[in-house]
Amino acid sequence: MKPARGILGLVLLVGCTTQSDPPPPEESGEELSGGALTVFDETRDAYSRPAPNLRSDFDIQNRFFVGNSFFNQNWVTAPSTTEGRDGLGPTFNATSCSACHFKDGRGAPPTLETEEFLGLLLRISVPGVDAHGGPRGVPGYGGQLNHRSILGVPAEVRTRVTQQLQGGAYDDGTPYELAAPVYALSEPAFGAFPPDMMVSPRVAPAVFGLGLLEALPESVIVAGADPDDADGDGISGRVNRVWDPELGAETLGRFGWKANQPSLLAQNTGAFLGDMGITSTLQPDENCPAGQDACAVALHGGMPEIDDSKIEAVTFYTRILAVPGRRHWEEQRVVDGKAHFSELGCARCHTPQWTTSATADVPELQNQHIRPYTDLLLHDLGDGLADGRPDFLATGSEWRTPPLWGIGLVQTVNRHTRFLHDGRARSLAEAILWHGGEAAASRDRFRALSSAQRGELLAFLESL
Amino acid sequence: MPRSSAARLFQMASLVVAAACAPTTTGRDSGPAACEFPALGQDVAARYAEGVAADYARVLTLAQAMKTAVDGFVAAPSANGLEAARTAWLTARLAYGETEVFRFYGGPIDDETSGVEGQVNAWPMDEAYVDYVEGSATAGIINDANNQITGASLLALNEQGGEENVATGWHAIEFLLWGQDQSAVGPGARPFTDYVTAAGGTATNADRRRQYLGVVTEQLIVDLTALRDAWAPGAAYRTSFLADSKVAVGRMLRGMGALGGAELAGERMSVAYEEKEQEDEHSCFSDNTHNDIISNARGIQNVWLGRYSDGTSGVGLKALVSARNEALANRLDGEIAASMTAVNVIPPPFDQAILGEDSATGRTSIRAAIEALRTQTDTLVEAATAVCIQLSVEVE
Numbered sequence: 001m002k003p004a005r006g007i008l009g010l011v012l013l014v015g016c017t018t019q020s021d022p023p024p025p026e027e028s029g030e031e032l033s034g035g036a037l038t039v040f041d042e043t044r045d046a047y048s049r050p051a052p053n054l055r056s057d058f059d060i061q062n063r064f065f066v067g068n069s070f071f072n073q074n075w076v077t078a079p080s081t082t083e084g085r086d087g088l089g090p091t092f093n094a095t096s097c098s099a100c101h102f103k104d105g106r107g108a109p110p111t112l113e114t115e116e117f118l119g120l121l122l123r124i125s126v127p128g129v130d131a132h133g134g135p136r137g138v139p140g141y142g143g144q145l146n147h148r149s150i151l152g153v154p155a156e157v158r159t160r161v162t163q164q165l166q167g168g169a170y171d172d173g174t175p176y177e178l179a180a181p182v183y184a185l186s187e188p189a190f191g192a193f194p195p196d197m198m199v200s201p202r203v204a205p206a207v208f209g210l211g212l213l214e215a216l217p218e219s220v221i222v223a224g225a226d227p228d229d230a231d232g233d234g235i236s237g238r239v240n241r242v243w244d245p246e247l248g249a250e251t252l253g254r255f256g257w258k259a260n261q262p263s264l265l266a267q268n269t270g271a272f273l274g275d276m277g278i279t280s281t282l283q284p285d286e287n288c289p290a291g292q293d294a295c296a297v298a299l300h301g302g303m304p305e306i307d308d309s310k311i312e313a314v315t316f317y318t319r320i321l322a323v324p325g326r327r328h329w330e331e332q333r334v335v336d337g338k339a340h341f342s343e344l345g346c347a348r349c350h351t352p353q354w355t356t357s358a359t360a361d362v363p364e365l366q367n368q369h370i371r372p373y374t375d376l377l378l379h380d381l382g383d384g385l386a387d388g389r390p391d392f393l394a395t396g397s398e399w400r401t402p403p404l405w406g407i408g409l410v411q412t413v414n415r416h417t418r419f420l421h422d423g424r425a426r427s428l429a430e431a432i433l434w435h436g437g438e439a440a441a442s443r444d445r446f447r448a449l450s451s452a453q454r455g456e457l458l459a460f461l462e463s464l
Numbered sequence: 465m466p467r468s469s470a471a472r473l474f475q476m477a478s479l480v481v482a483a484a485c486a487p488t489t490t491g492r493d494s495g496p497a498a499c500e501f502p503a504l505g506q507d508v509a510a511r512y513a514e515g516v517a518a519d520y521a522r523v524l525t526l527a528q529a530m531k532t533a534v535d536g537f538v539a540a541p542s543a544n545g546l547e548a549a550r551t552a553w554l555t556a557r558l559a560y561g562e563t564e565v566f567r568f569y570g571g572p573i574d575d576e577t578s579g580v581e582g583q584v585n586a587w588p589m590d591e592a593y594v595d596y597v598e599g600s601a602t603a604g605i606i607n608d609a610n611n612q613i614t615g616a617s618l619l620a621l622n623e624q625g626g627e628e629n630v631a632t633g634w635h636a637i638e639f640l641l642w643g644q645d646q647s648a649v650g651p652g653a654r655p656f657t658d659y660v661t662a663a664g665g666t667a668t669n670a671d672r673r674r675q676y677l678g679v680v681t682e683q684l685i686v687d688l689t690a691l692r693d694a695w696a697p698g699a700a701y702r703t704s705f706l707a708d709s710k711v712a713v714g715r716m717l718r719g720m721g722a723l724g725g726a727e728l729a730g731e732r733m734s735v736a737y738e739e740k741e742q743e744d745e746h747s748c749f750s751d752n753t754h755n756d757i758i759s760n761a762r763g764i765q766n767v768w769l770g771r772y773s774d775g776t777s778g779v780g781l782k783a784l785v786s787a788r789n790e791a792l793a794n795r796l797d798g799e800i801a802a803s804m805t806a807v808n809v810i811p812p813p814f815d816q817a818i819l820g821e822d823s824a825t826g827r828t829s830i831r832a833a834i835e836a837l838r839t840q841t842d843t844l845v846e847a848a849t850a851v852c853i854q855l856s857v858e859v860e
Binding site: 058059061062063065066068069073074076077078079080082083084085088151152301309310311405 | 726
């Protein structure tokens with residue numbers, strides 16, 4: 001007989017000391033960040049766990065493993081005996097999903113100037129829009145720079161990033177330093193880049209809990225938008241409307257740093273093609289822009305290279321990965337930090353709570369009360385963070401509010417603390433300090449906090 | 465008690481050892497109030513360390529025999545020489561399979577910084593990165609004179625790919641010995657003449673191919689030697705492993721759970737079962753996957769029984785669990801034996817067994833083996849609890 005496992009289905013690390021009576025939680029069940037899809041795991045595998053409420057069914061469990069396998073395993077050059085996994089490239093950024101989303105977690109920019117990008121990529125475009133209202137590709141290069149390639153095919157470019165430090169100080173005089181990235185593109189293989197080319201760096205976000213975000217009713221997300229700041233709070237969340245290749249129509253954007261992807265299926269097939277060069281039913285054409293002749297004639301790994309059942313398994317996998325539960329949520333300093341989070345106005349965009357649709361496709365995802373800390377809307381974060389590259393309705397200074405759940409475990413899982421869309425922030429405090437635009441007032445209030453209060457706010461974020 | 469889906473899936477994966485102190489009861493955790501790790505654990509851990517050392521030593525010996533065969537073949541390529549090298553590979557591979565249960569806890573094989581697993585056993589193999597493939601006669605490092613062929617240069621090329629290793633290890637050697645498997649019923653059929661430079665040669669750069677096979681085999685010897693040495697009596701890793709027998713036993717359990725559940729039943733069998741990809745199998749060039757599965761399962765049973773290749777008897781986990789809960793130990797013993805039976809009746813070759821209707825003999829036997837391994841892994845978590853070790857999981 002197994003020991004009882006508590007209401008969460010699994011007990012993990014056990015404390016060595018008996019805690020004195022903790023203060024009552026401010027909010028019942030707030031530690032359950034992902035509702036019934038919450039796991040309590042503080043190890044390197046915190047982001048890699050299947051939903052505890054996943055059905056006990058031979059086929060469903062196999063499906064999880066199929067998705068896990070195609071998320072983790074390398075794609076190889078075609079032709080190969082491993083027919084189901086060949087077709088890499090011809091140009092690409094990485095050879096597997098997990099290369100950038102390591103341990104289902106978050107990527108980071110390289111720490112050395114000589115280091116190759118892994119977990120960070122550059123989107124590019126020229127002014128104007130494509131046939132679907134999205135960014136217009138750069139002639140000869142397309143919409144994303146692929147810095148790697150299979151043997152015999154030239155890579156598009158060599159990418160480097162360095163940092164430019166800039167000083168600042170909290171109101172109490174404590175100095176801080178922020179590091180702005182500076183990108184250098186060299187060895188363009190298909191002609192000089194046009195002078196009006198816009199470049200948007202993006203790091204790989206963590207992939208757990210995404211099914212829950214997909215299961216939020218569109219109407220509820222849209223209801224949170226306040227495009228003209230009608231309520232006069234200085235915050236004007238906007239929805240992105242993007243092209244959905246599955247529907248063949250425009251729809252709400254939910255995923256990606258600029259909410260430029262409508263669904264996990266669209267996101268995943270887009271990443272398979274754009275990042276690894278793997279074609280699918282939704283993205284059937286190899287990513288070989290006109291003029292990339294060796295790319296165009298390279299052998300492919302089937303048409304498409306990843307078939308529907310596999311892409312569906314990967315999508316199921318990304319839907320069903322569980323959300324890490326909170327740690328230390330009852331500690332006073334965390335409770336105080338949560339209060340600051342609200343008082344500073346952070347929660348106006350990082351919306352704490354939602355309930356998923358009762359009719360979500362995957363039964364495990366239905367009716368879940370979740371705490372992702374995002375409104376999934378676009379907000380202007382000011383010039384400091386702007387990439388200057390519009391993406392559907394998102395302007396060059398707008399970003400989608402990213403979820404904050406699990407953010408306190410990035411260091412544990414990914415061994416780094418790099419945050420924001422390009423990983424420029426080297427800590428959570430730096431990430432806050434980079435906020436501008438609609439978030440400038442909140443950032444200023446953060447700068448005005450005492451050292452102890454700042455510590456409480458950060459302790460709250462670390463508890464997520 | 466019906467097993468919840470969550471518990472089942474978690475148990476398929478692997479295990480986290482709880483804090484070294486005795487568990488206490490908290491609001492969310494209703495584990496046992498006091499649980500003392502059995503003193504016998506020290507003997508069980510010691511026997512394991514002894515066994516791991518013996519098993520790696522055996523693999524090394526067999527790999528050295530393979531190296532001798534490879535060297536002979538490379539010096540004077542012949543059909544018989546190729547056959548001898550293949551036979552030596554199959555023999556050594558079987559022994560290696562039994563050592564895979566020593567993975568999954570950051571030991572010498574897969575330590576985050578110094579582990580050699582990636583260069584020893586990487587899969588899938590990017591054949592076209594190494595040598596010609598059908599449709600691309602000049603592919604690969606072998607056919608690219610710009611690439612040096614030395615142990616160091618191949619390892620450097622591995623790293624160039626970023627996160628995985630594709631140029632060295634068991635499957636690179638396998639590919640060089642068998643070639644691509646284009647046959648529905650048999651393994652790859654690379655002719656020995658791929659290694660012949662003079663008249664009669666069937667592929668360009670035979671000299672570089674000979675060099676590559678020799679170098680990559682030598683690199684495997686280097687890596688296996690490091691593994692044997694890390695587990696030798698008095699070696700630093702072995703000493704640290706034995707410093708805390710409860711932690712050590714937790715690692716043993718983690719290896720068994722992770723290999724049997726997420727790795728073997730999950731990635732290695734259920735994926736192939738679901739996808740029916742003829743070559744979605746580990747030893748795809750040699751059609752040796754059924755033996756990989758058997759030797760992996762046997763490795764788990766070895767740790768359970770304390771049975772290793774040195775032939776001496778000693779205490780395994782079975783004895784430890786039995787001391788606390790004999791009925792549970794007997795049940796798990798039966799389940800592990802049932803898994804062995806189940807994997808042994810999968811009809812080779814594996815890439816054919818996965819095909820056809822779900823009612824086909826091959827598929828029913830694979831499904832039964834997956835379910836047996838999952839059941840065994842479920843019970844393993846119960847057994848761990850019986851000896852005061854909390855097991856959790858990851859699925860990578």
